[in-house]
Amino acid sequence: MLPPRWRKVLRDARATPTRTVLVTLSIAVGVFAFGVILTTRAVIERELQRSFYAIEPASATITTTAFPDELAEAVERLPGVAIAEGRRVVPARIQVEDQWHDAVLTVLPDDGIRRIGIVHPQAGVWPPVDRALFVERASLARTSGAIGDQVIVELPGADQRIMPIAGTIHDLSTPLAVITAQKFVYVTAETLRWLGGPEDYNQLLFVVDGDRRDLDHIRAVTREVERFIERSGRPVLHTNVPPPLQHPAEALLPVITVLMTIVGLLALVASSFLSINTIQAILSQQTRQLGVMAAIGAGPRALAGMYMATAALFGMLALMLAVPAGMVATQAFAGFLGGQLNIDLPWPVFSVEVLVLQIGAGIAVPVLTALWPIRSALGRPVRMLLSGETAPPPPPLMVTLLTRVLGRWLRRPTLLALRNAFRQRARLLRTLVALALGGSVLMTVMTQRASLFATLEDSLVGLNYDLEVQLAHTYRVERVMPPIASLPGVTHIESTLRASAFPVRPDGVDGEELALRALPAETDFFHPRIAEGRWLAGSGAREVVFSTNIRSKEPYLRVGDWVTLSINGHESQWRLVGLIEVFTPPTMPAQAYVDLTAFTAEHGGVGRTDTLRVATIGHDPFSHAMAAAAIEQQLTAFGIDLRLIRTMSDERRILEERFNLATGALSIMALIIGTVGALGLTGTLSINVLERTREIGILRAIGASDDAIRELVVTEGLTIALLAWVAGVILSIPMSYALAYIFGMALLNIPLIWTYSFPAIWMWLGVVILFALIASILPARAATRVAVREALAYE
């Protein structure tokens, strides 16, 4: 049996079911969002690390010329090396369902077992069989292909071969499919020979002995391995020492998780405001009861305890909804993110720490936020409590004056509703904040989308070509340009050279790989936005321009510095003259641009090209597809080996896909906060109607019809909604501006061009009016059911 004070707490909650349901839902939505977001964050971080450790990631990868198994076995015997393994990786292209894709082809051991970067079979045949293709599961998901489909595979300069997709594998060492446009495919050594590919290995991967997180230790061991390879008579073409035991996506996670945490906390804050409103309303309604209890011996602590228990009860009810619903939603949300990161998650997705935090927040937030109204109510003398002074203060003078002016045109109930909206100003403010937060996040998301597309358009404005044709080898310009130029629809061609380059750091170690492009300094096709410094001065100048993501990869570099670049094992000096804004994630290689004449003077290749940029009359996807097909046919006819054709339509489609993912996830978060806001509006209107029962009774006693009473409630709801609309629009401006900057810098390495979405303003107006109308239904119905006799007796 419970003591009567606690029974009162329970029965009071049961006596006003609408209010209890509303406040419970408000808290539940906040706790739900908080739980889903934090659990997803915790599980993704944990599982990404766990999964990555499990594949035995390489401490370093050294690219050299062809070598046999014996070299890898000898390296494994070196001190400091735990495991060493050779690998053959070749560029390729594959055609799936008439669509060509850029691919990276890796040779798997005959038994499919790799000791470094362990792969797992997912579906289809295993171990790998000859003359069949195995596709990384995330890569396959981004094509229209399936196991059993026949695909065309082509290595640079080799014949096309048709083979089936025999199975999928999971290889967590590959870059994220959502970021890279490349597909990762696997074959046996025999299949590579059949495709016309080289034998032996060209990459040596190894894992260090001892502390695998110690970068200095890894570098020291790497230097020993490099010396060993060089002593074997092979050049070290490139060495890659990635951040130890860190999946590439871990660099992206902080931004995503910080955004998620902010939204989760905002949802919790918004719901806590609604909890304050409800507790304050309960205290206001029970003012006289508080006085009576104080008069019969209840001290401030006992009374505070009762109302804190009420808040805790709401919190517990909310948890009963939020925790199971959150578990289901977390499974879906974490599953979605896990899919993007190409990791498998356990079932059920669960985090004890977050659950404890969620339970703590679910109870602590309403209890702690209830302290303020409780303190305020109990600070009043018992005499005043007993007198039951609950009438809210009159509206501010300005509102009264405004309604007087508007009185010439508006009906009486409308004017009364306008004044009523401002009577409980603190409550109004909290409701507005909760509702406006939802709106501002919605408008921020839409502005974010508009900004992404504006930035994309702006970056594409500087790219005046329609297709990029990458050849399998270098050819003389005179051999490749005329066949393409003769095609109808082609208006202009420019020849360039591409190469892999590595910045040589001050300590002599190679930096991260750069995608180098040598092009005429006075190019008509490439006019990027300059972030710092300037573009290449002119023909023959030994200058280099980097994309801005070089800042995170090689932070010591400054515009004006001389940079040593290692290109095909040959080092040369270039002056860094500028940084350009390129629309690419920071995890992708930085881009380097040098003048074609200066490049060929240093590295050879005068009059040769391996990449052509082509402008066409049509700029739409269909024209691009037609031009790509015509160019491929023409090159084949002229015996020129093609590596890949990329159209600007493809580039745009890939980027748009990324945007839709990002804005999709943010929209879900906006929906969550919006729901809290809508619940808050319903709660506030219900409380206002309840508190004005006597007033409504008087209005009815003097002849107010049901329609007039309904109009009173709906107009009040619309007034609050319109204020929230204005507040949301104002709040969304700095919010969207900050997000455009942070999001751009973190995910694309450039601040987005902030483009406010004006349609979002009208959409938010529609949403908020709809919210107000829905939120008014229950309170308006309650108000029209108020009986005059009961209302006038109401306390």
Place this chain on the structure above:
Amino acid sequence: MSSGEPLIELRAVTKAYTTAAGDYLALRGIDLRIAPGEFVAIVGKSGSGKSTLLNVITGIDRASSGEVLVAGADLMRLPEAHLAAWRGRTVGIVFQFFQLLPTLTALENVMLPMDFAGFGTLRERQARALALLERVGLADQAAKLPLALSGGQQQRVAIARALANNPPLLVADEPTGNLDSQTAEDVFQLFIELAQQGTTIVMVTHDAELARRAGRVVLVSDGHIVA
């Protein structure tokens, strides 16, 4: 407290309120002594200060100046935090509009002061609450919510609640003001019985007839005791 000492002693008590219309002196130098077991009726016109006097005696309101000694406690010096606990043990209050908590049954309403005062075990509180309802003739209504009871029944539950902690002082503000004459008579009879059993009763009333039947009448006018 020795047997010769008054249960209530007020010396030169004043109470001033600050209102929007200016300062208002509700009590102007009240001196009052009430002995244990006395049944005192406080009468006076509306706004004369009788309810304020009752509030000062129960500690619901503090006097602006003077001395207020009730059941051995100096209410002017008793900290706010201790006042409620003191009131719970020492004073039983009956209100004009009963003021039962609407979501608690009659029995639970009577148990509530014992709950706040930490009186006995839950079982003992229940037994005592039932005994008190029996005493006011409402044991059969114990499980009913206040809304299911008549005005007279509610007031009798309120009296049972006031007696829950067996206080030496029972204070009633217009306890019959909202009852029909027969029910008012029944309630008054209850007060007489309680006084006969040694409970000190201080009752504010407008009803001159009932006041005359109390042991002593205190007439308040414009913040003074005039008789």
